[in-house]
Amino acid sequence: MSNLLEVRNVSKSYADHQALEDVSISIPEKSIFGLLGPNGAGKTTLIRIITQIISKDEGTISFDGQLLDPQHIRNMGYLPEERGLYKKMKVGEQLLYLAQLKGLSKREAMDKIKVWFEKFEMKSWWKKNVIDLSKGMQQKVQFVATVLHQPKLIILDEPFSGFDPVNANLIKDEILELRNQGSTIIFSTHRMESVEELCDHIALINRSKKVLEGKTKEVRNSHKTNTFTVDYQGTLNGSFEDKFKVLDTTIVEDSLKRSSIKIMQNGVSSNDLIGQLIQHVNVQSFQEKIPSINEIFIETVQGR
Amino acid sequence: MTLIAPLLFAGLLVGPVLLNQNVNKGKTIEVIDESGLYKGKLEKHSSLKFIYLNESLEAAKKKLPKTKHEALLYIPKVNLDKPSGMKLFAEKRVSVEVERNVEKAISKVTENIKLLKSGIDKKVLSEIKTDISVDTQNLKGEESSGRAAMIIGYVSAFLIYFAIFLYGVQVMRGVIEEKVNRIIEVMISSVKPFQLMMGKIIGVALVGITQFILWIGLSVAITFAAGKLMGGNNAKVSQEATTSITKNMDAETQAMMKEELAGGNKIFRAINSIPVTTTIISFLLYFIGGYLLYSALFAAVGSAADTETDTQQFVLPISMPLVFAMVAASAIVRDPNGPLAFWMSMIPLTSPIAMMIRIPYGVATWEIILSLVLLVGGFIAITWLAGRIYRVGVLMYGKKVNFKEIAKWLFYKV
Numbered sequence: 031m032s033n034l035l036e037v038r039n040v041s042k043s044y045a046d047h048q049a050l051e052d053v054s055i056s057i058p059e060k061s062i063f064g065l066l067g068p069n070g071a072g073k074t075t076l077i078r079i080i081t082q083i084i085s086k087d088e089g090t091i092s093f094d095g096q097l098l099d100p101q102h103i104r105n106m107g108y109l110p111e112e113r114g115l116y117k118k119m120k121v122g123e124q125l126l127y128l129a130q131l132k133g134l135s136k137r138e139a140m141d142k143i144k145v146w147f148e149k150f151e152m153k154s155w156w157k158k159n160v161i162d163l164s165k166g167m168q169q170k171v172q173f174v175a176t177v178l179h180q181p182k183l184i185i186l187d188e189p190f191s192g193f194d195p196v197n198a199n200l201i202k203d204e205i206l207e208l209r210n211q212g213s214t215i216i217f218s219t220h221r222m223e224s225v226e227e228l229c230d231h232i233a234l235i236n237r238s239k240k241v242l243e244g245k246t247k248e249v250r251n252s253h254k255t256n257t258f259t260v261d262y263q264g265t266l267n268g269s270f271e272d273k274f275k276v277l278d279t280t281i282v283e284d285s286l287k288r289s290s291i292k293i294m295q296n297g298v299s300s301n302d303l304i305g306q307l308i309q310h311v312n313v314q315s316f317q318e319k320i321p322s323i324n325e326i327f328i329e330t331v332q333g334r
Numbered sequence: 335m336t337l338i339a340p341l342l343f344a345g346l347l348v349g350p351v352l353l354n355q356n357v358n359k360g361k362t363i364e365v366i367d368e369s370g371l372y373k374g375k376l377e378k379h380s381s382l383k384f385i386y387l388n389e390s391l392e393a394a395k396k397k398l399p400k401t402k403h404e405a406l407l408y409i410p411k412v413n414l415d416k417p418s419g420m421k422l423f424a425e426k427r428v429s430v431e432v433e434r435n436v437e438k439a440i441s442k443v444t445e446n447i448k449l450l451k452s453g454i455d456k457k458v459l460s461e462i463k464t465d466i467s468v469d470t471q472n473l474k475g476e477e478s479s480g481r482a483a484m485i486i487g488y489v490s491a492f493l494i495y496f497a498i499f500l501y502g503v504q505v506m507r508g509v510i511e512e513k514v515n516r517i518i519e520v521m522i523s524s525v526k527p528f529q530l531m532m533g534k535i536i537g538v539a540l541v542g543i544t545q546f547i548l549w550i551g552l553s554v555a556i557t558f559a560a561g562k563l564m565g566g567n568n569a570k571v572s573q574e575a576t577t578s579i580t581k582n583m584d585a586e587t588q589a590m591m592k593e594e595l596a597g598g599n600k601i602f603r604a605i606n607s608i609p610v611t612t613t614i615i616s617f618l619l620y621f622i623g624g625y626l627l628y629s630a631l632f633a634a635v636g637s638a639a640d641t642e643t644d645t646q647q648f649v650l651p652i653s654m655p656l657v658f659a660m661v662a663a664s665a666i667v668r669d670p671n672g673p674l675a676f677w678m679s680m681i682p683l684t685s686p687i688a689m690m691i692r693i694p695y696g697v698a699t700w701e702i703i704l705s706l707v708l709l710v711g712g713f714i715a716i717t718w719l720a721g722r723i724y725r726v727g728v729l730m731y732g733k734k735v736n737f738k739e740i741a742k743w744l745f746y747k748v
Contacts, residue, residue, distance in 0.1 A: 081523040114516025131524040
């Protein structure tokens with residue numbers, strides 16, 4: 031799988047602070063790429079550099095094998111975190127206008143708008159002024175405006191904020207559908223709930239540096255801490271042997287307990303742990319703990 | 335708005351005339367003339383009606399409320415050299431207009447009596463009174479009139495002044511609206527900020543030109559139609575209209591204009607002497623140039639603000655040159671080829687107004703061309719600066735900015 035977007039050693043500083051420092055990211059084609067990071071980490075700056083709203087100080091960016099230049103804008107769709115439309119314009123006219131700005135002919139735009147209007151059940155909105163729509167409805171219109179010209183790269187900055195759960199699901203399905211149709215999606219967020227579900231790849235930016243990048247699964251696996259969750263009956267000592275350490279224990283019900291046990295030495299396998307456990311207690315279940323993206327996020331951000 | 339505005343304009347012109355016309359009509363003043371000098375004479379000098387009574391003042395005063403007459407004028411036996419003691423009684427307060435009319439009538443009658451007494455016939459006097467007006471001619475022998483030139487200069491300068499503010503502010507509002515709506519980020523991820531800014535300026539310019547043509551056309555049409563309805567009183571309409579327009583000019587200029595309007599036809603003859611083609615072409619060029627220059631400034635101001643209230647501190651300084659040019663207009667008129675006039679018509683920020691005031695007096699072609707080149711140069715420079723402020727400003731939220739901050743933006747790499 032080739033990379034649609036290659037960001038190499040990009041730095042950017044504003045008058046009073048460095049917003050990005052030597053950031054490199056590869057975004058594979060036809061993937062959903064989670065761009066994660068706390069508020070103010072530099073996500074929006076990176077996105078604005080990719081969408082060419084602002085320029086980088088250093089580094090290179092290539093899009094689809096070519097160095098990024100203004101004509102690539104037509105192959106991008108950008109949904110900014112701060113949503114906005116022309117309030118006094120009619121929904122239909124507005125979509126038509128925005129699509130034409132991206133290089134679609136009026137006819138193409140019309141056809142595509144109709145498809146989306148059908149899909150999102152907003153046929154009756156064509157002649158409504160944006161200001162007369164609810165916030166959620168406006169967000170839908172803006173989502174349509176972002177993806178209407180079928181861009182190769184879709185950049186969504188906090189796409190679910192402001193949507194109710196029903197509409198958030200609708201958008202989530204559309205994002206997956208767009209990926210399946212061949213679009214690449216950058217999905218920027220500081221909320222982790224939807225990341226595991228959606229993202230094939232993630233990168234974590236913290237304090238203007240990239241601190242983590244990779245396939246979602248691999249990232250999670252690489253953050254395993256050799257910790258296992260064991261349900262059992264009986265009693266375990268705090269450190270029943272040097273190789274293992276019981277991190278915490280809770281009582282699940284009656285005599286059933288649950289402990290997190292960490293293997294402390296290299297070269298000790300989970301089988302060794304099981305072997306030890308069955309000598310002391312009656313094991314009911316045994317499972318490796320794989321950290322969630324949320325945990326990795328918090329650990330990485332707070333740990334540094 | 336496009337269609338209502340001409341109605342408002344025409345209303346502005348016709349309204350005062352309509353209102354003024356009816357002030358004195360049908361109003362009756364009772365007169366008790368103990369001096370016997372004024373009987374039957376007052377009405378010659380006023381549109382008011384006068385009734386002369388032969389009762390005592392006290393009796394007349396008592397009856398006045400029932401008669402529905404406007405007021406009661408009491409003239410005691412007076413010393414013509416120093417007439418005094420005249421009184422105007424009314425149930426309610428009389429209007430200034432009535433008071434003035436009565437005073438005028440009395441003083442005219444008094445004057446006439448005095449003239450007769452000193453043996454001068456009024457006829458003789460009016461023969462003595464001579465209206466002098468010098469016919470100025472330029473060296474080519476065409477008749478010219480400084481006053482006609484002044485009016486044309488003022489009107490075109492005022493139109494430019496008005497348009498710059500009206501549409502410049504519209505550009506500014508548009509920019510703020512895009513910022514407040516947050517559509518700006520979507521827009522500048524599709525087009526360059528500079529393109530967006532220029533697009534807005536040019537778009538508003540086209541709206542402006544369309545509106546202006548409609549307004550001028552419709553206002554003229556409605557004013558004339560209204561004039562016809564009022565009994566072909568066109569001259570009066572235009573005279574009153576000019577008075578209301580020129581209210582804000584200094585007294586001297588106003589007096590000159592009024593006098594000139596009274597001259598009527600002469601002006602129209604003199605207009606022929608004004609470089610009409612040059613004036614019209616320059617008007618269009620300065621109109622467009624001035625608008626473009628200032629709306630770029632207004633766009634920059636809009637981009638630096640989050641709300642319209644934030645813009646005030648910037649709007650004042652950028653509009654100073656324009657206001658100054660308008661204030662200096664009367665000085666330019668007095669000496670259209672002096673150094674003040676020359677330099678102000680060269681500096682791009684003031685030239686659209688200053689030059690339009692000078693042109694009807696005849697300005698050397700090289701001066702106009704130089705001034706236009708400077709205007710275009712100024713426009714390019716200011717648009718470039720405005721563009722640099724704009725591209726930073728539109729992405730800047732919630733920050734109160736000052737001039738120092740904006741100056742820094744000019745050097746930002748974005």
